């Protein structure tokens with residue numbers, strides 16, 4: 118497992134990572150989420166000893182990265198897909214890595230096959246699309262058959278088939294008992310991939326939670342009803358002790374009551390309905406609310422403006438509890 122303790126990084130006056138303490142467990146995919154500029158890449162670079170922490174430590178199975186024997190066979194990482202020698206073919210790029218790390222040549226063909234690049238193995242990587250470069254970066258991460266894998270925004274540039282593929286790859290790697298730590302700024306993507314979530318904003322830990330718990334807290338199910346006789350519908354609902362919230366465009370939102378019961382009620386009172394639909398609130402919205410105070414840039418009248426307005430509030434266990442305020 119990977120353990121971070123008080124990990125902190127300043128770049129000049131910029132505090133990129135602010136006393137991060139968390140543990141990444143083995144055998145599951147852990148999603149590392151945060152808005153742009155939250156400090157995800159900086160944290161991952163420090164995990165790999167590519168950047169020195171200003172304070173704090175990272176331990177990999179109890180050791181510092183530089184104390185690992187044959188690090189490529191211990192930790193595989195994809196940080197920047199375009200950081201390859203463009204003049205080399207995909208095969209030669211991987212072969213150089215293999216040879217300098219004591220990894221058998223046969224492994225190169227295997228990983229090229231795994232990532233679906235065998236047919237372009239002899240082509241120079243400078244001609245690769247971003248999606249192909251991501252696949253090459255993933256091949257390099259897998260080369261040493263490592264127990265721990267770090268992926269920084271691996272779905273960037275991938276088409277839907279590629280996204281589906283990498284999702285399954287990460288889950289399979291975790292199911293084989295490996296530690297898989299993957300960063301993203303897309304909650305919806307992580308919801309389909311990760312079992313555990315670490316959320317940061319402005320370098321600080323905002324949440325460390327299982328995905329199931331996050332979904333449980335934030336997936337609000339409700340029913341939307343719309344009727345040309347809204348007043349009468351409200352009277353009927355209130356008469357049954359059902360609370361409804363008017364959300365504009367003539368719609369009502371009702372929590373905790375099945376659509377079947379609401380439809381039956383409307384029928385019994387001969388109410389015309391234009392809509393009766395079960396709804397699921399999006400996890401992306403919950404994530405945006407959670408990190409709202411910590412996004413580095415907000416769109417404002419079409420102009421990006423710096424909006425670092427103090428630290429985000431730590432999660433108090435009831436994130437998203439304010440959803441009702443949204444619609445009134």
Ligand SMILES: Nc1ncnc2c1ncn2[C@@H]1O[C@H](COP(=O)(O)OP(=O)(O)OP(=O)(O)O)[C@@H](O)[C@H]1O
Nearest residue numbers: 128131133151152153154155156157158159160302
């Ligand atoms: N080498 C550097 N020199 C100076 N500032 C840096 C450097 N690297 C990162 N930063 C700053 O540190 C902060 C965190 O950046 P980082 O790239 O780690 O965030 P991120 O969460 O990975 O963002 P993104 O999702 O946009 O990649 C940002 O304010 C960034 O501008």
